Amino acid sequence: MKFAVFTDLHYDIIYDSERRLNELFDSFKKEAVDFIVDLGDLCHSTDKNKDIINRFKEFGVPYYFNIGNHNTDYQSVDDVLKFYELNNSYYSFVYDNFKFIVLDANYIKTPDGVEAYYRKNHFDIENTAYKEILHPYLPKSELEWLENEIRNDKYYYIIFSHQSLTNGFMNRGVSNREEVRKLLEKRNERSKKVLLCMNGHDHGDDVKLINGIYYYTLNSASYIWQCIKETYNYSDEIHAKYPYLKDMILYEEALHAIVTIDENANISIKGIDGSYQNIEPENIGMPNIWNGISIKPKTSSLIIKSCN
Ligand SMILES: [Fe+2]
Numbered sequence: 043m044k045f046a047v048f049t050d051l052h053y054d055i056i057y058d059s060e061r062r063l064n065e066l067f068d069s070f071k072k073e074a075v076d077f078i079v080d081l082g083d084l085c086h087s088t089d090k091n092k093d094i095i096n097r098f099k100e101f102g103v104p105y106y107f108n109i110g111n112h113n114t115d116y117q118s119v120d121d122v123l124k125f126y127e128l129n130n131s132y133y134s135f136v137y138d139n140f141k142f143i144v145l146d147a148n149y150i151k152t153p154d155g156v157e158a159y160y161r162k163n164h165f166d167i168e169n170t171a172y173k174e175i176l177h178p179y180l181p182k183s184e185l186e187w188l189e190n191e192i193r194n195d196k197y198y199y200i201i202f203s204h205q206s207l208t209n210g211f212m213n214r215g216v217s218n219r220e221e222v223r224k225l226l227e228k229r230n231e232r233s234k235k236v237l238l239c240m241n242g243h244d245h246g247d248d249v250k251l252i253n254g255i256y257y258y259t260l261n262s263a264s265y266i267w268q269c270i271k272e273t274y275n276y277s278d279e280i281h282a283k284y285p286y287l288k289d290m291i292l293y294e295e296a297l298h299a300i301v302t303i304d305e306n307a308n309i310s311i312k313g314i315d316g317s318y319q320n321i322e323p324e325n326i327g328m329p330n331i332w333n334g335i336s337i338k339p340k341t342s343s344l345i346i347k348s349c350n
Pocket residue numbers: 050052083110112243244245
């Protein structure tokens with residue numbers, strides 16, 4: 043079994059996103075993948091962007107979308123689900139002896155309860171008197187669903203989420219990530235079946251092994267960071283005029299990874315050694331660590347033996 047995984051293309055805010063999408067589909071074809079996984083922040087849910095969804099359909103293998111925090115920048119969760127043709131924002135699917143779980147941590151917990159993250163609501167909540175809000179957050183009902191989903195010993199499990207289950211930097215990771223990891227570890231005490239968790243969102247590259255489970259943060263297919271709001275929705279013309287886009291470091295390649303699983307449930311992740319397109323972090327005095335992880339232009343390769 044072989045699948046491709048990519049994340050954080052941010053189609054609407056990258057001047058060469060169409061070229062990146064072409065590069066991704068070229069790779070999917072060359073690798074003859076069985077299915078495709080997007081870890082979130084793909085594009086806004088507009089009529090025009092239906093063309094992107096149609097490309098996945100036309101490619102002819104199954105595809106599985108994760109909802110990222112930026113998917114609901116301008117649309118409600120219901121509209122986003124409709125756009126991506128998903129019945130639910132968290133779900134699972136099975137290939138051979140592997141079950142793949144897609145989590146949705148785009149929730150905000152306040153002292154009043156839990157609600158789905160939607161940029162507009164989030165700002166409203168931040169402006170209230172609440173001292174503490176938790177976001178991203180995996181609600182109790184979803185944790186219970188997850189516990190049930192990974193119960194069966196006949197499967198191995200790979201877990202996908204947009205936000206990290208390990209990163210503690212500046213509230214980027216899932217806020218109750220330790221609770222989630224404990225649940226996975228508790229399940230593995232019976233027999234080790236949860237082998238790997240993969241996430242996007244941090245626009246960097248990272249691999250951690252914690253209590254027998256690998257946590258892989260997949261780098262963005264587009265860029266490292268962006269801090270000036272005015273550059274949202276910039277056009278080709280603007281990019282031609284300002285080729286360095288000072289607030290954004292672009293990766294040249296549409297970074298992604300190809301994951302192959304053999305008949306003994308050993309997992310091989312083939313990453314990409316890429317390059318920066320415009321400026322390098324050190325040119326502007328940035329370290330090679332951002333959002334708590336490496337921003338080298340790559341996606342790590344990794345071998346995971348199921349019996350380890
Ligand atoms: Fe992102």
